[in-house]
Amino acid sequence: MSATATSPPASGGLALGRAAYAVLLPVAAILVAAAAFAIFVALYGRNPVEVFTTIYLGGFASTFAWQNTLSRAAPLILAGLAVAIPARAGMIIIGGEGALAFGGLAAAATYLALPAPPLVVQAAMMFAAVLTGGLLIGLAGWLRQYRGINETISSLLLSYLALAVFHQLVEGPLRDPGSLDKPATAPLAPEVMLPAIPGTDIHIGLAISIAVALLAFAFIRYTVWGFTLRVVGGSAKVGRMIGLPVNRWITGAAFAGGAMAGLAGAVEVAAVQGTASSSLIAGYGTSGILVAFLSRQSPLAIIPVAILMGGLQASGSLLQRRLDLPDASILVFQGLLFVAVLVADALGQSFRDKNGGGR
Amino acid sequence: MARLAQPTPTDPQDGLRLEIVGLTKQFGALRALDDVSIKVPAGSFHALLGENGAGKSTLVKCLVGYYKPDAGHIVIDEGEASIASPKDADAAGIGMVYQHFTLVPSMTVAENLVVSGGTLPGLINWRRERERLKGLLATLPFAIDLDARCAHLSAGEKQKIEIVKQLYLRRRLLILDEPTSVLTPAEAKQLLGYVQELTRTGRLTAIMITHKFSEVTAFADTVSVLRRGRCVRSGAVADLSVAELGEAMVGAPVAASTGRRQRATCARPELRLSLRDVTVAGDHGPAAVSGLSLDVFAGEIVGIAGVSGNGQKELVEALMGQRACSGVVTVDGEAFGGTRAEIARHQIYGLPQEPLKNASVPDLSLAENMALRNYDQAPLRRGIFLDRRAMARQAENFVTEFRVKASGLGAKMATLSGGNVQRAVLARELSHPVRVLIASNPTFGLDFVACQETHARILATRNQGAGVLLLSEDLDELLELVDRIAVISEGRIVYTVAAETAEKAELGRHMAGG
Numbered sequence: 001m002s003a004t005a006t007s008p009p010a011s012g013g014l015a016l017g018r019a020a021y022a023v024l025l026p027v028a029a030i031l032v033a034a035a036a037f038a039i040f041v042a043l044y045g046r047n048p049v050e051v052f053t054t055i056y057l058g059g060f061a062s063t064f065a066w067q068n069t070l071s072r073a074a075p076l077i078l079a080g081l082a083v084a085i086p087a088r089a090g091m092i093i094i095g096g097e098g099a100l101a102f103g104g105l106a107a108a109a110t111y112l113a114l115p116a117p118p119l120v121v122q123a124a125m126m127f128a129a130v131l132t133g134g135l136l137i138g139l140a141g142w143l144r145q146y147r148g149i150n151e152t153i154s155s156l157l158l159s160y161l162a163l164a165v166f167h168q169l170v171e172g173p174l175r176d177p178g179s180l181d182k183p184a185t186a187p188l189a190p191e192v193m194l195p196a197i198p199g200t201d202i203h204i205g206l207a208i209s210i211a212v213a214l215l216a217f218a219f220i221r222y223t224v225w226g227f228t229l230r231v232v233g234g235s236a237k238v239g240r241m242i243g244l245p246v247n248r249w250i251t252g253a254a255f256a257g258g259a260m261a262g263l264a265g266a267v268e269v270a271a272v273q274g275t276a277s278s279s280l281i282a283g284y285g286t287s288g289i290l291v292a293f294l295s296r297q298s299p300l301a302i303i304p305v306a307i308l309m310g311g312l313q314a315s316g317s318l319l320q321r322r323l324d325l326p327d328a329s330i331l332v333f334q335g336l337l338f339v340a341v342l343v344a345d346a347l348g349q350s351f352r353d354k355n356g357g358g359r
Numbered sequence: 360m361a362r363l364a365q366p367t368p369t370d371p372q373d374g375l376r377l378e379i380v381g382l383t384k385q386f387g388a389l390r391a392l393d394d395v396s397i398k399v400p401a402g403s404f405h406a407l408l409g410e411n412g413a414g415k416s417t418l419v420k421c422l423v424g425y426y427k428p429d430a431g432h433i434v435i436d437e438g439e440a441s442i443a444s445p446k447d448a449d450a451a452g453i454g455m456v457y458q459h460f461t462l463v464p465s466m467t468v469a470e471n472l473v474v475s476g477g478t479l480p481g482l483i484n485w486r487r488e489r490e491r492l493k494g495l496l497a498t499l500p501f502a503i504d505l506d507a508r509c510a511h512l513s514a515g516e517k518q519k520i521e522i523v524k525q526l527y528l529r530r531r532l533l534i535l536d537e538p539t540s541v542l543t544p545a546e547a548k549q550l551l552g553y554v555q556e557l558t559r560t561g562r563l564t565a566i567m568i569t570h571k572f573s574e575v576t577a578f579a580d581t582v583s584v585l586r587r588g589r590c591v592r593s594g595a596v597a598d599l600s601v602a603e604l605g606e607a608m609v610g611a612p613v614a615a616s617t618g619r620r621q622r623a624t625c626a627r628p629e630l631r632l633s634l635r636d637v638t639v640a641g642d643h644g645p646a647a648v649s650g651l652s653l654d655v656f657a658g659e660i661v662g663i664a665g666v667s668g669n670g671q672k673e674l675v676e677a678l679m680g681q682r683a684c685s686g687v688v689t690v691d692g693e694a695f696g697g698t699r700a701e702i703a704r705h706q707i708y709g710l711p712q713e714p715l716k717n718a719s720v721p722d723l724s725l726a727e728n729m730a731l732r733n734y735d736q737a738p739l740r741r742g743i744f745l746d747r748r749a750m751a752r753q754a755e756n757f758v759t760e761f762r763v764k765a766s767g768l769g770a771k772m773a774t775l776s777g778g779n780v781q782r783a784v785l786a787r788e789l790s791h792p793v794r795v796l797i798a799s800n801p802t803f804g805l806d807f808v809a810c811q812e813t814h815a816r817i818l819a820t821r822n823q824g825a826g827v828l829l830l831s832e833d834l835d836e837l838l839e840l841v842d843r844i845a846v847i848s849e850g851r852i853v854y855t856v857a858a859e860t861a862e863k864a865e866l867g868r869h870m871a872g873g
Binding site: 222223224225226227228230231234235237238240241242243244245 | 681698
């Protein structure tokens with residue numbers, strides 16, 4: 001038909017370059033953020049080498065440190081998925097904190113309302129949390145598709161709303177009269193608490209989180225529906241052209257994201273805290289945003305990144321005790337990381353645009 | 360501050376006299392402007408007509424200094440002007456008003472006007488600036504509210520402010536690029552009325568790029584028609600009929616058979632696609648398609664001709680399920696709502712314009728994009744899983760058969776060239792049995808080879824018995840391919856004719872709404 005048309009050359013180089021980029025950019029971002037943090041602690045009068053050593057000791061150097069780290073990784077994995085799954089459908093959701101609190105509250109309320117065998121109660125708690133978190137963020141997706149409201153803003157505002165409701169209920173109708181200094185719901189009976197992973201002190205929530213992340217990965221990578229989700233997220237217009245119910249898919253992805261955060265709340269209540277109290281609002285939802293962006297929204301990469309982040313957070317108290325650094329220093333590091341990752345993303349984008357990304 | 364200090368509204372400037380002599384501009388193999396000469400008397404309202412790609416934009420870009428013409432020159436008033444940059448155009452008093460607004464929505468009209476000067480002092484003496492603005496407004500034939508916030512103004516009001524801004528900047532020649540495309544008809548009429556008044560009183564000379572004949576006849580004094588880079592008609596509006604203008608725009612009324620391939624008709628009396636009273640909302644207020652009815656039979660190509668912006672885009676988006684519509688669309692006699700099941704059952708496929716944007720997911724790979732139509736059916740689907748190997752096999756077949764060039768099946772769609780994106784989409788849309796095909800400017804922006812391939816594929820689809828609806832702004836493309844032509848104007852079908860008996864002049868007249 002034409003002189004210019006030939007069969008395609010073998011694939012290879014380009015795809016490899018892209019994959020390398022996906023790994024190299026976040027790594028470079030982490031290094032830059034670490035350098036900035038080193039300067040920060042140096043200005044604080046501490047030796048950066050000592051600080052990083054302490055972070056390592058507090059997060060990864062002992063069995064105790066690992067247990068602490070992995071316990072924190074569990075909610076971080078789920079909170080990361082809460083951002084990454086909607087991101088695959090083209091949304092940026094930052095309301096994980098509220099969905100997590102809502103999920104924890106729903107789990108605690110379900111426990112109070114349902115006198116049944118432990119296994120039934122546990123299942124009902126998880127279900128209620130998934131539903132509540134899902135509905136909260138699903139609403140943000142629905143508002144975006146049917147009312148044209150920006151999902152980032154609405155999810156954040158809905159999160160504040162959820163936190164307010166959480167406080168209202170925990171300090172009011174659901175408050176356990178026995179919780180004197182810190183309002184909380186009545187503690188779960190020991191037999192309802194989620195068990196530890198056999199042979200460790202790590203609660204089973206970690207196994208649940210990892211299983212959910214692997215499922216999410218397999219779903220997106222291998223199933224027909226995962227492909228549909230990527231099409232809808234890549235171009236709603238083309239999704240409509242090939243007859244997909246785009247609005248329902250996007251709302252559904254937002255629901256799934258919220259469900260993840262809700263589940264994280266339930267795991268925190270049922271495995272760690274034993275009650276729903278303001279301890280639940282510990283910044284997991286917000287850290288989940290960082291985890292998802294560092295993982296480039298990949299459910300598989302979320303697992304190691306969440307563990308890394310969990311270790312970082314676990315080392316906070318050791319930093320305080322050993323080096324007399326404020327507990328919030330780790331938050332500074334997280335903030336620097338986030339900025340570095342966003343910059344790396346922007347740089348990567350403009351690099352791709354320059355190198356034949358567009359035409 | 361230097362430029363801001365200049366406007367002294369008590370001394371209204373006058374419109375300038377413009378003469379374009381033998382302007383030529385070449386882009387590679389394409390001669391965008393070919394020896395174009397146009398005279399625009401001082402204080403006149405000149406309309407520039409032409410189809411997409413006729414050279415109107417290139418011409419005005421030469422006038423405002425974005426392009427440097429290869430040959431020819433521009434005379435302003437009595438002297439030859441050299442306009443080498445937008446700065447020169449500014450100094451010569453030539454300004455441009457775009458389709459889209461350049462006002463800061465959160466600021467008031469007065470603030471917007473003062474800011475437009477570009478260089479501002481550290482402190483603005485608002486009392487003095489307001490005095491100046493009021494002096495300018497006193498000389499205008501219409502009133503504007505200086506304290507209104509731009510966000511609260513209607514589109515027509517905003518466009519009016521854009522014009523006042525040009526006067527404030529002491530522009531003497533205004534170039535309006537389809538100024539009414541985002542306005543309602545009433546707003547458009549009002550706005551052009553203002554421009555007309557400003558030219559009548561000699562304050563301004565205006566050149567308007569437009570597609571709309573009614574605007575030309577109602578408001579312009581003189582008109583030039585561009586076609587394929589040449590100025591084919593020029594003169595006073597009063598001396599030219601709409602039919603003459605339409606004819607000039609689409610080409611001389613030569614026999615319609617030019618370039619038309621001889622071929623057997625294969626239309627069968629079997630209704631494939633039927634539209635009844637289809638109404639589609641536009642982006643801005645009024646309906647873009649209103650009460651349109653049309654039938655497409657098996658084995659025929661029905662072409663829809665029309666000047667761009669008469670509802671074609673909205674109609675296609677509605678048929679592709681990308682835009683809501685009312686009315687009845689049936690395929691094979693069954694109501695069609697654009698769901699995936701219906702698409703698969705009726706085998707209705709599409710070739711939108713700009714296939715990278717409208718028919719592919721840029722971030723997915725070539726193989727994945729080629730699977731968009733059938734990834735949820737065997738053999739690509741196995742249970743709940745996607746069979747990547749089957750997907751790769753299908754893509755490999757498509758790549759060979761349609762000669763798609765890419766760095767690999769895994770290459771992102773966005774990295775492919777325009778022609779190869781089109782080939783990939785052609786492969787995906789036309790490799791399965793097709794009963795209905797909807798194509799919209801399918802060759803827009805493609806190179807010659809890709810154009811020819813696209814045309815051949817569309818014809819082959821028709822010959823296999825599909826009903827094809829082809830929308831195109833290129834009348835020659837339509838006449839070459841279609842069996843029946845319908846002309847769309849203001850969202851309605853106003854004229855239908857068999858392709859063999861179609862006359863360009865007649866089509867042009869109907870396209871012009873005459």
